[in-house]
Structures are given as structure tokens and as C-alpha cells.
Amino acid sequence: MALTDAQRAELEQARAARSETRRATVPALEAMLYQVMPVLDHGFVRVVDYMGDDGAVVQSARVSYGRGTKAANEDRGLIRYLMRHRHSTPFEMCEIKYHVKLPIFVARQWIRHRTANVNEYSARYSVMDREFYIPEPAQLAAQSSSNRQGRGDVLEGDEAAEVLRLLRDDASRNYDHYAWMLNEDDAGQVVDEGRSGLARELARMNLTLNTYTQWYWKTDLHNLLHFLSLRADSHAQYEIRVYAEAMLETVKAWVPLSYEAFADYRMGAVMMSSQMLAIVRRMLGGEEVTQVTSGLSKREWRELMEVLGRPA
Amino acid sequence: MALTDAQRAELEQARAARSETRRATVPALEAMLYQVMPVLDHGFVRVVDYMGDDGAVVQSARVSYGRGTKAANEDRGLIRYLMRHRHSTPFEMCEIKYHVKLPIFVARQWIRHRTANVNEYSARYSVMDREFYIPEPAQLAAQSSSNRQGRGDVLEGDEAAEVLRLLRDDASRNYDHYAWMLNEDDAGQVVDEGRSGLARELARMNLTLNTYTQWYWKTDLHNLLHFLSLRADSHAQYEIRVYAEAMLETVKAWVPLSYEAFADYRMGAVMMSSQMLAIVRRMLGGEEVTQVTSGLSKREWRELMEVLGRPA
Amino acid sequence: MALTDAQRAELEQARAARSETRRATVPALEAMLYQVMPVLDHGFVRVVDYMGDDGAVVQSARVSYGRGTKAANEDRGLIRYLMRHRHSTPFEMCEIKYHVKLPIFVARQWIRHRTANVNEYSARYSVMDREFYIPEPAQLAAQSSSNRQGRGDVLEGDEAAEVLRLLRDDASRNYDHYAWMLNEDDAGQVVDEGRSGLARELARMNLTLNTYTQWYWKTDLHNLLHFLSLRADSHAQYEIRVYAEAMLETVKAWVPLSYEAFADYRMGAVMMSSQMLAIVRRMLGGEEVTQVTSGLSKREWRELMEVLGRPA
Amino acid sequence: MALTDAQRAELEQARAARSETRRATVPALEAMLYQVMPVLDHGFVRVVDYMGDDGAVVQSARVSYGRGTKAANEDRGLIRYLMRHRHSTPFEMCEIKYHVKLPIFVARQWIRHRTANVNEYSARYSVMDREFYIPEPAQLAAQSSSNRQGRGDVLEGDEAAEVLRLLRDDASRNYDHYAWMLNEDDAGQVVDEGRSGLARELARMNLTLNTYTQWYWKTDLHNLLHFLSLRADSHAQYEIRVYAEAMLETVKAWVPLSYEAFADYRMGAVMMSSQMLAIVRRMLGGEEVTQVTSGLSKREWRELMEVLGRPA
Known part of the structure; x- marks a missing residue:
């Protein structure tokens, strides 16, 4: 992932700003705010904003007037009870917002989770970046023979090399043709005055599904945990799982008691018929x-x- | 509305706390945080937490790396454009959480707005407060003759007095009987050892619909504005409209540019066929x-x- | 539950009508259509419409062009696989609509399930029926001593008799006063020309929470099963559980394979940490x-x- | 759009089946059921199932026991009143399900409408068809000079020819390489025994965004009309607008009164600030x-x- 200097400066400036607030604040998550967590070869996840903490969960479960927290072990017990018995509404009282850069085919899986707010970078309105996901050789897996929806052994030798070459060449060539159709340079200036340039909303169709896109994605803690339980799972495709794993780290910093209960009663749990x-x-x-x-x-x-x- | 001393102390303590944050912060809304805004005779609205500001709307519309704000008039222009053309997703990037005390019949209208997170005080688990809504004489209106779903002239004289007496007496008597059935005092101790006391989840059914309940209610700015456009409207029932009007004040303090655009393009607008x-x-x-x-x-x-x- | 003659005639007429359709049709559920299933003393559930069947689940899981069904045991295996591994979207392809008559305090629990479409009888617009829920003596339970949100032993003797008397008298008296405030008879005619009559939206606040209301409630099979797993559960309040149990019968008739998988992998299952x-x-x-x-x-x-x- | 013989036979068989039902049935929509409406060069929309009709809207607005319909002009007046005053819940009582074949870049716009149920053909599990969207020459528009998110004049001459050639060649070549990486033929048999073949979930990333996908998409009438008001609008991208226009025809056949009210109060209406x-x-x-x-x-x-x- 390569941020431009301008982006890096914007981030630094945002990180440097400090305000005083009466709101519940979580120092461990504050330390991560605006920090870029690299994922895959050009992607990232970063926390842009958040609301609430473990205390907000107990506060709303108790419908209290003030912070609503009691002794630490009572709060922990309550949070574990709520998680165990699937009382989900108190966990909806916390909210978090991420900025994510991800390949389009990953974005298409992700967007299936409907209970979230999303603003995606618009390829109708803007020009896409020249960045594509090319898997690490260790991730270049064959189709699983036992599971129609999974991966088997890692490809080797000539076949692996050829697959990587094709992925790279096709993405590059298609992007070059995309850029040619647009007929504009990085600054938005016309390149060839003799041509009109194709509308952005049309030219984008020539891009490959491993092209990176980006979005702001915001959801509440309950729905985030549901997303993570499915996408940080071993059955999830590797390319989305690594995003979920990065986000798990932010949850751990943000709401440690809820995270612990989630780890015990969701991630590590099994449903027995x-x-x-x-x-x-x-x-x-x-x-x-x-x-x-x-x-x-x-x-x-x-x-x-x-x-x-x-x-x- | 009468807060107990303990509640008042809890609120004061919460208001007194200050933390440092990197998050977008709105001083005008900070000043209102945890502040009780009285509504009707015993109800209130208060802001418990919030996330984002006008800058968060333009930040996500521009999918920027930093704050994403530009010159103030450009931000204003963008927000007005988004509101005018019903681009709703950038407004979903701000979130707010209220604590509300309200009569049950108002809560039943309010809950119809589904895109929100709610934790209501549980009458299965806890004992309800002895508080009922009794309208001001000026609000004691007759059925409208032209609109089957509205109010006409204000009742006067004996009829008005009798209506108020009935509302007061019935709510009081039903609450007394509720308390008798529970057979427990304010401290949760058994009153009459010779009786078992009825389960709370059953006894509550004797209460009237003007009994006050309370909840934590959290939603995003887009859905909040939709709620307010319907409930701060002149066709809304007075008893929910006063809550919407109090909340409009918090929106004005929180996101002044979005509020202004909302006032121009929603509240004051008309749809022409x-x-x-x-x-x-x-x-x-x-x-x-x-x-x-x-x-x-x-x-x-x-x-x-x-x-x-x-x-x- | 007492239907008026006019209502009974309307129902009979609706049941008598037959059309030819190309849509998936389930004879066992057709037999139940418009049929009133009594619940509690005056409530009911009845299926008003439905869309899809077990075949629609496999059809969409396979994204097929036609019916999409294969050998019966393959369809059964697929549905069980989908249920076991929580692939919920194929179950969202079936839809059902109920007409329900239920006490207001039950409606308040029910409405917390947000992923459904609801049209409730309006007490702003219309006059409520004179019907209240009064528990059977066997349901008159004391507060549980071990579970703050549950029932213990059944009340007996004088206490039980007194509770029933209070519930009956208070609901009746409050309804009488409601009717007096409205100042209109069953046909909507003014009773006392010397009075204005209170607006319906205000008078209703004098009613008790065991007054019956009614609504049309429509949801998809996935969300219905989620609702039933919580409300047909032994931890649910008896007064909503009996509705859920009646609805389970309709699911069994409608989608027998999905029902069987649900019974095995949800209702009878346990989550182990x-x-x-x-x-x-x-x-x-x-x-x-x-x-x-x-x-x-x-x-x-x-x-x-x-x-x-x-x-x- | 080219259906295989097997698909065509499946469709014919589904269309031929007839059942008797007590449900509301709409002959004009029945005639369209399972019928393929071609859209773009290889796409289509077809109605797979539906629930309710105009009568269901008035039935739930009146919370009636039977069909709930009255004189035709009263029903029409009620539906127009509901639409004009944005009483949306009665329109949620009707449901429709489509099978849609569409280019991936169109699917990515479409999926932003969250209040719908979706089952998409899985490129993790199955092999994608060899079909890409190539615009008609008349749709090959330049970027608009006045609107950053729109189209201007149609490209002509060499530039147009070159754009079409690039779109065709790149999509074809990328698909060929996708197929090579998979190393399996149409029947799912290994092509080259000396190679492992890349997992489907990885190989798909080489496809271009104009590759066709397909899904089952189900929503209620209110949310469908909202979708159509945005996507059948002149500001929508042509490639999604043609789908919306085809769906408008199905709405017209299905619920003619709701359609008429929608045309007057939504499609043809303007919001005035x-x-x-x-x-x-x-x-x-x-x-x-x-x-x-x-x-x-x-x-x-x-x-x-x-x-x-x-x-x-």
C-alpha cells in the first residue's frame, strides 16, 4: 500500500488534532485512530471514528441515567451473560467507522452484510487508482477436491508462475486501456485533443475484479461481531479473512470485555443439534x-x- | 419531570468527566451532553453520545483520507447538494444516541421507525415508575371533524374537567392496583408476607397507556432527519411532536449545515405531483x-x- | 375471540374464492388460509398470504432457471446443510403474512423484531374494540425467585381471585371512561350533543395494556424462524409464546423440510462455548x-x- | 441473451404448471411469470413469484378481516391518498421476486439498495458464464462536460471503433485466461492432467467488470418503487435504467392503481424547497x-x- 505524500500529510494532521470531550473515550483505540493497518498487498483498514465502549453496553442494558457502570467484575459478568444469551440490543449501542481499501471481488462479498452504512469511492465520478491485488505465492491455491467452495494445495512451479504472470499482465493491460479510453491524465487534463474520451461510468467496465476500491464502512458492535464471526472464520475466503482479522484487533482494543465474551461464546463456540x-x-x-x-x-x-x- | 437525587448525582458526575480525544468534536453539542431537556409533564430527551459532525458528511462524500473538509462555503454547498438530490448515505455517517422518557402510547408510535437501535426499560424485569402523562388543558382537544386522524377545538368547562379527572383517577388507581399485585415496596421488599405477589410481566398489563417508560434510542443522522420530518410535522400528534422539536434543537447544535439544508429542502419543502x-x-x-x-x-x-x- | 357476523361473512367469502396460478402453491397451507387460529382469550393468528415453499429455498440456493428442485432427498439434504451452516439468504426467499389480534403488552414485545412489515389498527383513526386479556387462573404466576425475568408458582385462593377481579374491573372501567370521553356510539354517532368528545388519539391513553389490538405482520422465512426461535422458547413470556406456537404449526404445514431442519438445528440445538x-x-x-x-x-x-x- | 436448451425446457415446464389457490392472483402478472424480458445484450429480468395485489394495499390500510376492498373508485382514492402522503407501510404488504442477469458493474450499483433479499450466483462455488456486456454504439458516450457523473455526446469514428475493440478483446482474453487457470472444461472435467488448476474463488479475480452475473432479488412494493424512482430516473446510468424500465412494466401489470399513483406522485413529481x-x-x-x-x-x-x- 502506497499512500501519496498528500494523503500521508492529511492523515498526520488528523492524528495530531486533539479535543476535549465529555463522551466515553477509549485510550487504546484512540492510539489506533487514523492509523493505517496494511492488509494484502495494497489494501488497508483504519478506524476513523467510534462511539461508546464496554460501559455503553452495560449502561443501556441497565437503562441508567449516568455511566451505568458498577464494579468491574459485575460489568464483566453482565456482558458475558448478555453475549451468552444472545441479548444483542445492548451491543448495538456502540458504533464504529472504518476506512477500508480492498479489491473489488472482496468488496462484493463484504457488501452482502446489509446492516451497515457505506460510502464507496465512485467510479462514475472519479478515476480509479492503478492498484490490483496479486496474491502471494503461498496463497495461490488449487480448487479443493473435498469442498466445492474452498482451497486445496498450493500451486507450484510453472503453473504458479504462469498464473501470476497472467493476473499481473491482464490487470495492467486492462487498466492501460481504461486510462486510454478516459483520455485524461492524473491531473484530469485531456491527453489527446483529437479524441472525446469515454465516460468514466463506461470505461470502468474494462477493469478487472482485483482492482482496488475503497469505502467508508460504519456499523454497530453487534453487527460488526456478526460480520467478524462469519468472516474471521476458517471457512471464509482468505482475502476477506485478513481484513476481519485486522478488525478483530481494533475490537480487542476498543471493547475488551465484549471481545473476550465474543471469543468465548461465538468464535470458539459450536452449535450442537x-x-x-x-x-x-x-x-x-x-x-x-x-x-x-x-x-x-x-x-x-x-x-x-x-x-x-x-x-x- | 422529577429526577431522584441519586439520578441527579449520576448525571452531574457524568457531565463533569472530561477526556481528550482525536475524534471530531462539536462544542455546541458537548454543552448539551447529559443535559436533561424536559418534554411534556414528566418526560425528557437527553443526548448521551454522538459520533461525527458536518465534516463527517463531506469526508465520506469525498471518501477522503483525512478530515476531508475544504473551504466552509464549499462544504456548505456540497451538503446542500447532497440533501437536495437525496444522496442519503453521507448523512448516515453521523450517529447520535438519546435517553428518552416518554408515555407508552407515544413510544408505540415512535418504535414504528425501524432503522434505529433501542433498549427499553423492561417491565418484565423491573418495576415501573409511578408517572403518567396528563395533558395540559390547552391540549385537551376534540376529535377533528374534517380529519379523522386529528384534533379539533379545545374542550372546555365541565367536559374538560371531567376528562382530566378520569385520566388522573384511572391512571392512579390502576397503578395502585399494579403495586398491590406486585406486593413489593420501593426497595423490592415483600409487603405482605401472606401473599406471593404477581409476576412483574403480568402485573404490568394493568397499567394505562399514558404511563411513562424510557429507553436508549440511537440512530444515524439520515434516519433521524427522516424521523423528524415526519414527527416534527404539523400532522404528527402533539405528544410526539414536542419530542421531535426538542431533538431538532440538538441537531441544530450538532450539525448546523446539515440542519439548515434539512430545514430548506425537507421541512419547508413540498412535493408537487x-x-x-x-x-x-x-x-x-x-x-x-x-x-x-x-x-x-x-x-x-x-x-x-x-x-x-x-x-x- | 368473538368475530362479528360481518367479519365471519367476509372471511367465508375470502376463503371461498379460488384462482388459478403458476406460482408455487402449498395445499397444506392453502387449507389454513384465512382460517382463524384462536390464541389466548380473545386473540388469534391467521395466515393471509404467502409466497414460496421449500422448493423456493433450493431454487435460489441453486440460482436455477426453473423450479430448481431435484430428487426429494437431495433437496432435503441441501436445506439441512443450509440451516446447519447458517446460510440464511435462501430462507429469505419465502414470505408470509399474518393477521394477528393480540394484547398491547404482547404487541410491544413483538414489535422489537424490526425486520418485518407491519400495519397496525390505528387508535388515532378508529375506536378500539372492548376486549381485554384476562389470564387463565393457571397462568396467574408469582414472580420467580431465581429469575428476575420469569414466573414462579401459580397464585392461589384469595390472592388469585383478587388479582383477577382487579384486572377485570380496571380494564372495564377504563374502557367505559374511554368510551365516555369519545362521546360516540358503535356507529360513530354522537351520544351527548352537549359535549364535544375527546380526540381519539388522546382518549386511547386511558386504556390498559391488556387491551387487544391487531395488525397485519409480514416477514420472510429466515426472520420468521429467528422470531420463533426466541419466542417459542421456554424463556419467552407465556403470552407471546402461545402466538409463536400457533405460528410454528403454520410453518410446519408450509415448508415441512425447512421446519424439520429448524427443529433439529435451532429449536433443539445448544450453543456450547x-x-x-x-x-x-x-x-x-x-x-x-x-x-x-x-x-x-x-x-x-x-x-x-x-x-x-x-x-x- | 442465449438460454441453453436445458434452461429453456426448465422454464417451459415451470410456465406450464398450474395450481389452484385461495391467494390474491393477478392474471396480467401471471401471464408474465417465468417469461424472460431481455435487457442489454445478454441480460434479462423475469418475475419468479409475487404476493399480493392492489387489494392487499387497501386491505392492510384498513386492517380488514377479508379482502378489504370496496368500490373501485374508493380503493383508487385510498391508494392515491397513501402515496401522496407517504404512508408507505401498506405498500410493504406486497412482495415480488425477480431473477436477473446483469453485468457485475451494474450489480454493484444495484446492491446498494439494502432492503431486499438477494441470492447471487457464486463464483466461489461455480464457473461463470462466458458473457460480457458490450455497449451498442449509440450508448458509447463521452464524459459529460457539465456533470461529473454523467454522459455527453456519443463517440464516433475511429475512437468508437477502438473502444469497442478494446472492450471486446480484453473481456475475451481475460475470460480465456480465467478458464485456463481453472483447468476444467464445461462439464467440470480436468483439461490438463499435469496441472492442479487454480481455486475458483481466486481465478474469478481476472474477470472484467462487464462480465454477467445473475441473482434472485426479492423486495416489497414500497422498496421496489423507491428503487425504481431512483433507477428509472434520467440521472441513473443507462445500463441500470433499462433494467428499471423493464421492471416498471411488471409493476404496471401487477398493481395498476399503485403504479398510476406512483407515476403521478413520484416519477412525475418534483420537490420544491x-x-x-x-x-x-x-x-x-x-x-x-x-x-x-x-x-x-x-x-x-x-x-x-x-x-x-x-x-x-
């Missing part, structure tokens, strides 16, 4: 249960054994 | 148009004449 | 784990033992 | 108002004169 639970009970009762006697399909039996840390 | 517009054009062309020659229904003709400030 | 799972693994490994050696709080240990069907 | 309205009043009073004496900015004055059909 009524059938699975019945099998666990039989096993705890001393019965030797097999896939056949379990009544589960092979697939579900394998999932259960994995959860219980036993050979399938 | 294609038929109405055609009539205005005919009138501007010198034609004498009447209801009959207009082609409008009597009702729409009356609405149009009102908008144009002419006799129907 | 990372800590709980570690304990189950230790127990399966032969270790004798106690609350003390578990590291869980007493409350969580009790919850775990209950789930595993073992003495705490 | 308080300042604009004051100027119209002055003009109607005989005053000769100019931009200078109006107090409006040049831009707003031009907008007003356009609305009033007068020279600026």
Missing part, C-alpha cells in the same frame, strides 16, 4: 457410539467427531 | 385555473391552493 | 470434572449439566 | 423574478426554471 447432543449424552453414559449407531449422516458424524476431538 | 406542476405552469402562463378546470379532486385542489398561499 | 466444549472433551476422556475443576462459574456449570442431562 | 415555493408565489403574484432577485444560486435557479418550463 438435538441429535448431536443426544449422542454426546450416550457417550458420556459409557456407550460406544459409531457412525452407524449414531443415526447421523457420514458428513455430520465427521463434523461431530472433529468438534469432540476424536478420530472419525 | 405532475398534475399540480402542470397547473402551476398554466397559472404562470396567465390562465385562470379553477378546481373544475384543474382536473384535480376537491381535496387535492385545496391542498394545492394552500401550498400556493391562495384562496381555495 | 469453547470452555464448555473443553470440559465435554475432558469428560469423554474419562476425567471426573466438578464445578470447581471445570473453571466455570456456578451458573454456567449448572447450565452445562442441564444440557448434558446430568445432576449439577 | 421553501425558497423555490416562495419564488413561485411571488411570480403568481405578478412579480418579475430573476436569478438575482430570487436569492437562489445559479444552479438552483436553473433547476427551478427547468421545472417550471421557462427559459433560465
Whole structure:
């Protein structure tokens, strides 16, 4: 990721400013504010603003007049209780806003989470940057043979080299042609007076899906945690997971008690169906249960054994 | 509205605290933070937290790296442009949280606005306060004869007195019986050891709809303005309009440029149908148009004449 | 629940009508259409319209051109897979609309589910019916001593009788006064020419929270199942649970495969935290784990033992 | 747009099926069900399912027990009243589901409308079709000189030819390389046994933004009309406007009364600010108002004169 000098100066200026406020403030997150966290080869995540803290969760759960906090262990207990029993509305009382730079194909997955506010850089109105995502060789995986929606072994040798070359060349060439169609230089001046230049809203269609875009993305803590539980998960595509992982760090700094409860009751938790639970009970009762006697399909039996840390 | 000493102390303490922040801060709204704005006889609105300012609107419209603000008149022009052309997403980048005390029948109208986060005081879990809304005599209006959903003249004399007496007596008596059913005093202690006391979630059903409840209510600026355009309107019921009017004051302090654009392009604006517009054009062309020659229904003709400030 | 003759005739007429359609149609749900399912003493639920079936779930998961269904067991397997792995969007492709009559305090819980479309009978515009919810004696429970948000033993003898008397008398008296304030009879005619009558939007505040209201409520299958998982649960208040249970019957008739998957993976399922799972693994490994050696709080240990069907 | 024989057969079979239903049915829309409406060069829109009709709007506005319809002109008047006064909830009682094939850059605009249910064809799971949008020569417009977000004159001669050649070649070449990276043929069989093939979720990033995708998209009538008011508007990009126009035809067939009210009070309507309205009043009073004496900015004055059909 390469910020221009002007962008870097803007960021520095924003970081340098300080005000006094009566609002709940979180020093650990303040330290991260406007700080760019690099993700992938040219992307980033940075926190632009936030509202509330762990105290805001307990404050609204208690509908209190003041801060609403009590002894630290009581607040922690309440937050864990709320998370465990899926009382989600108190977590909606905190809000956070990110500025994110990400490849378009990642943006298309991300935008499926509807409960958020978004302002994306407009390719109808502005010219896109010349930046594309090219995977690290270690991320160049084959199609998984067992999972139609996943990755298998890493490509090697000539095939890997050829894939990287194609991705690079095609993105570059398409961007060059995009720029030619626009017929304007970086300063927005006409390049060739003999041509009209194609409308931006049309020329952009020549870009590849690994071109970077950027947006402001704002959501509440409850919906953010739901997003992270899906996108920081091992089933998520690597290219979105790395964004989720960077954001997890910001959550940890921002609302440490909520983060801890989330880690215990969401990220590390498993949902057991009524059938699975019945099998666990039989096993705890001393019965030797097999896939056949379990009544589960092979697939579900394998999932259960994995959860219980036993050979399938 | 009567705060207890404990509540007042909590508020004072919250107001006294100050922190340093890198976030956008609005001194005029800071001055209002935690301040109780009385509404109706026992209700209030107060701002508990906020995120963003007018600068956050232009920042996200420009998807900038830093604050994103330019010359003041350019920012104003951009905000007015966004409001006029209904580009709503930049206004979603600001967030505000209120604590509101309000009669239940008002809460039932308010909650219809779904794009908000709410935590209401729970009558399953806690005991409700002994506070009911009793209208001022000047608000004791008859049913409108022209509008099935509105108010007409103010009641007078014996009828007004009797209505007030009934509202007061019924709310009081029902609350007394609610308290009796609960069989617990203010400190949560059993009153009559010989009785079990009815569950709170059941006893509450004896309360009247003018009993006060309270909640934390949080939303973004775009949805707040939509709420205010409907509820600060002259067609809104008086008892919710006074809340909307108090909130308008907080918006004015918070985002003065957005407020001004909202006042011009929403609150003071009218929607003209294609038929109405055609009539205005005919009138501007010198034609004498009447209801009959207009082609409008009597009702729409009356609405149009009102908008144009002419006799129907 | 007492329908008027006019209402009954309207319903019969609606039920009698038949049309031919190309849309997916579910005979078992057609048989229930417009049928009133009584709930509580005067309430009801009835299905007014629906869109889609189990086939619509698989159709959209496969983004197919036609019906998209395959062999019955493949469709069943796909639906179970989607439910198990929380792929919720295919379940959003089915929609259902109910007409519900319910006490206001139940409506206030219900409306907290925001992802639905609602049209409620307007007490600003119309006169409310003279119907209140009075619990069956078996539902007249004391406050739970262990759970601040629940019910304990059933009230008995004089206390129960007195509670019922108060609920009945207060609701009746308040309604009588409401009617007096309105000063209009059932046909909307003025009763006492010497009085103006209070505006409906004001008079309604004298009603009690057990007064019945009604609404049209429409949502998609995913959000309906989420609602039912919370409200058909044993922790939900009895008065809303009975509505959820009636609606479960309609889901069972409408989308039997989705219903079965929901019953297995939601209603009968439990979420196990990372800590709980570690304990189950230790127990399966032969270790004798106690609350003390578990590291869980007493409350969580009790919850775990209950789930595993073992003495705490 | 080229359907395969298998797709065509699927569609025919779905269209041929007929069931009997008690639900509200709209013959004019039934005739369109499963029918493909071609849009752009390879795209389409088709109605897959629907729920409700104009009667459902009045039914829920009246919260009636049966169909709720009255005399046709009363229903029409009510629907126009609801639309004029922005009572949106009754229009939420109707639902419609489309299957849409559209270029990815159009899908990216479309998805910004969050209040809808979407299932998109997955490029992680499946192989994309070899279809790209190439504009008609008449749509090959230059960037507008007056509007940073719009189109100007149509490109001509060599420039036009070169743009078309580049769009075609780049999309084709990138797709060829995508297919090579996947290393599988149409039947999903490995092409070159000596290679692993890149995971689908990675290979797709080489595709251009004019590649076609497809989805099921479902929304309620209120949100559909909001979408159409923005996207069938002259300011919308041509490539999404043609989809909106096709959908307008389906709305006209489905809910003719709501459509008519929408055309009058939304599509053909204008919002006049308080300042604009004051100027119209002055003009109607005989005053000769100019931009200078109006107090409006040049831009707003031009907008007003356009609305009033007068020279600026």
C-alpha cells in the first residue's frame, strides 16, 4: 500500500488534532485512530471514528441515567451473560467507522452484510487508482477436491508462475486501456485533443475484479461481531479473512470485555443439534457410539467427531 | 419531570468527566451532553453520545483520507447538494444516541421507525415508575371533524374537567392496583408476607397507556432527519411532536449545515405531483385555473391552493 | 375471540374464492388460509398470504432457471446443510403474512423484531374494540425467585381471585371512561350533543395494556424462524409464546423440510462455548470434572449439566 | 441473451404448471411469470413469484378481516391518498421476486439498495458464464462536460471503433485466461492432467467488470418503487435504467392503481424547497423574478426554471 505524500500529510494532521470531550473515550483505540493497518498487498483498514465502549453496553442494558457502570467484575459478568444469551440490543449501542481499501471481488462479498452504512469511492465520478491485488505465492491455491467452495494445495512451479504472470499482465493491460479510453491524465487534463474520451461510468467496465476500491464502512458492535464471526472464520475466503482479522484487533482494543465474551461464546463456540447432543449424552453414559449407531449422516458424524476431538 | 437525587448525582458526575480525544468534536453539542431537556409533564430527551459532525458528511462524500473538509462555503454547498438530490448515505455517517422518557402510547408510535437501535426499560424485569402523562388543558382537544386522524377545538368547562379527572383517577388507581399485585415496596421488599405477589410481566398489563417508560434510542443522522420530518410535522400528534422539536434543537447544535439544508429542502419543502406542476405552469402562463378546470379532486385542489398561499 | 357476523361473512367469502396460478402453491397451507387460529382469550393468528415453499429455498440456493428442485432427498439434504451452516439468504426467499389480534403488552414485545412489515389498527383513526386479556387462573404466576425475568408458582385462593377481579374491573372501567370521553356510539354517532368528545388519539391513553389490538405482520422465512426461535422458547413470556406456537404449526404445514431442519438445528440445538466444549472433551476422556475443576462459574456449570442431562 | 436448451425446457415446464389457490392472483402478472424480458445484450429480468395485489394495499390500510376492498373508485382514492402522503407501510404488504442477469458493474450499483433479499450466483462455488456486456454504439458516450457523473455526446469514428475493440478483446482474453487457470472444461472435467488448476474463488479475480452475473432479488412494493424512482430516473446510468424500465412494466401489470399513483406522485413529481415555493408565489403574484432577485444560486435557479418550463 502506497499512500501519496498528500494523503500521508492529511492523515498526520488528523492524528495530531486533539479535543476535549465529555463522551466515553477509549485510550487504546484512540492510539489506533487514523492509523493505517496494511492488509494484502495494497489494501488497508483504519478506524476513523467510534462511539461508546464496554460501559455503553452495560449502561443501556441497565437503562441508567449516568455511566451505568458498577464494579468491574459485575460489568464483566453482565456482558458475558448478555453475549451468552444472545441479548444483542445492548451491543448495538456502540458504533464504529472504518476506512477500508480492498479489491473489488472482496468488496462484493463484504457488501452482502446489509446492516451497515457505506460510502464507496465512485467510479462514475472519479478515476480509479492503478492498484490490483496479486496474491502471494503461498496463497495461490488449487480448487479443493473435498469442498466445492474452498482451497486445496498450493500451486507450484510453472503453473504458479504462469498464473501470476497472467493476473499481473491482464490487470495492467486492462487498466492501460481504461486510462486510454478516459483520455485524461492524473491531473484530469485531456491527453489527446483529437479524441472525446469515454465516460468514466463506461470505461470502468474494462477493469478487472482485483482492482482496488475503497469505502467508508460504519456499523454497530453487534453487527460488526456478526460480520467478524462469519468472516474471521476458517471457512471464509482468505482475502476477506485478513481484513476481519485486522478488525478483530481494533475490537480487542476498543471493547475488551465484549471481545473476550465474543471469543468465548461465538468464535470458539459450536452449535450442537438435538441429535448431536443426544449422542454426546450416550457417550458420556459409557456407550460406544459409531457412525452407524449414531443415526447421523457420514458428513455430520465427521463434523461431530472433529468438534469432540476424536478420530472419525 | 422529577429526577431522584441519586439520578441527579449520576448525571452531574457524568457531565463533569472530561477526556481528550482525536475524534471530531462539536462544542455546541458537548454543552448539551447529559443535559436533561424536559418534554411534556414528566418526560425528557437527553443526548448521551454522538459520533461525527458536518465534516463527517463531506469526508465520506469525498471518501477522503483525512478530515476531508475544504473551504466552509464549499462544504456548505456540497451538503446542500447532497440533501437536495437525496444522496442519503453521507448523512448516515453521523450517529447520535438519546435517553428518552416518554408515555407508552407515544413510544408505540415512535418504535414504528425501524432503522434505529433501542433498549427499553423492561417491565418484565423491573418495576415501573409511578408517572403518567396528563395533558395540559390547552391540549385537551376534540376529535377533528374534517380529519379523522386529528384534533379539533379545545374542550372546555365541565367536559374538560371531567376528562382530566378520569385520566388522573384511572391512571392512579390502576397503578395502585399494579403495586398491590406486585406486593413489593420501593426497595423490592415483600409487603405482605401472606401473599406471593404477581409476576412483574403480568402485573404490568394493568397499567394505562399514558404511563411513562424510557429507553436508549440511537440512530444515524439520515434516519433521524427522516424521523423528524415526519414527527416534527404539523400532522404528527402533539405528544410526539414536542419530542421531535426538542431533538431538532440538538441537531441544530450538532450539525448546523446539515440542519439548515434539512430545514430548506425537507421541512419547508413540498412535493408537487405532475398534475399540480402542470397547473402551476398554466397559472404562470396567465390562465385562470379553477378546481373544475384543474382536473384535480376537491381535496387535492385545496391542498394545492394552500401550498400556493391562495384562496381555495 | 368473538368475530362479528360481518367479519365471519367476509372471511367465508375470502376463503371461498379460488384462482388459478403458476406460482408455487402449498395445499397444506392453502387449507389454513384465512382460517382463524384462536390464541389466548380473545386473540388469534391467521395466515393471509404467502409466497414460496421449500422448493423456493433450493431454487435460489441453486440460482436455477426453473423450479430448481431435484430428487426429494437431495433437496432435503441441501436445506439441512443450509440451516446447519447458517446460510440464511435462501430462507429469505419465502414470505408470509399474518393477521394477528393480540394484547398491547404482547404487541410491544413483538414489535422489537424490526425486520418485518407491519400495519397496525390505528387508535388515532378508529375506536378500539372492548376486549381485554384476562389470564387463565393457571397462568396467574408469582414472580420467580431465581429469575428476575420469569414466573414462579401459580397464585392461589384469595390472592388469585383478587388479582383477577382487579384486572377485570380496571380494564372495564377504563374502557367505559374511554368510551365516555369519545362521546360516540358503535356507529360513530354522537351520544351527548352537549359535549364535544375527546380526540381519539388522546382518549386511547386511558386504556390498559391488556387491551387487544391487531395488525397485519409480514416477514420472510429466515426472520420468521429467528422470531420463533426466541419466542417459542421456554424463556419467552407465556403470552407471546402461545402466538409463536400457533405460528410454528403454520410453518410446519408450509415448508415441512425447512421446519424439520429448524427443529433439529435451532429449536433443539445448544450453543456450547469453547470452555464448555473443553470440559465435554475432558469428560469423554474419562476425567471426573466438578464445578470447581471445570473453571466455570456456578451458573454456567449448572447450565452445562442441564444440557448434558446430568445432576449439577 | 442465449438460454441453453436445458434452461429453456426448465422454464417451459415451470410456465406450464398450474395450481389452484385461495391467494390474491393477478392474471396480467401471471401471464408474465417465468417469461424472460431481455435487457442489454445478454441480460434479462423475469418475475419468479409475487404476493399480493392492489387489494392487499387497501386491505392492510384498513386492517380488514377479508379482502378489504370496496368500490373501485374508493380503493383508487385510498391508494392515491397513501402515496401522496407517504404512508408507505401498506405498500410493504406486497412482495415480488425477480431473477436477473446483469453485468457485475451494474450489480454493484444495484446492491446498494439494502432492503431486499438477494441470492447471487457464486463464483466461489461455480464457473461463470462466458458473457460480457458490450455497449451498442449509440450508448458509447463521452464524459459529460457539465456533470461529473454523467454522459455527453456519443463517440464516433475511429475512437468508437477502438473502444469497442478494446472492450471486446480484453473481456475475451481475460475470460480465456480465467478458464485456463481453472483447468476444467464445461462439464467440470480436468483439461490438463499435469496441472492442479487454480481455486475458483481466486481465478474469478481476472474477470472484467462487464462480465454477467445473475441473482434472485426479492423486495416489497414500497422498496421496489423507491428503487425504481431512483433507477428509472434520467440521472441513473443507462445500463441500470433499462433494467428499471423493464421492471416498471411488471409493476404496471401487477398493481395498476399503485403504479398510476406512483407515476403521478413520484416519477412525475418534483420537490420544491421553501425558497423555490416562495419564488413561485411571488411570480403568481405578478412579480418579475430573476436569478438575482430570487436569492437562489445559479444552479438552483436553473433547476427551478427547468421545472417550471421557462427559459433560465
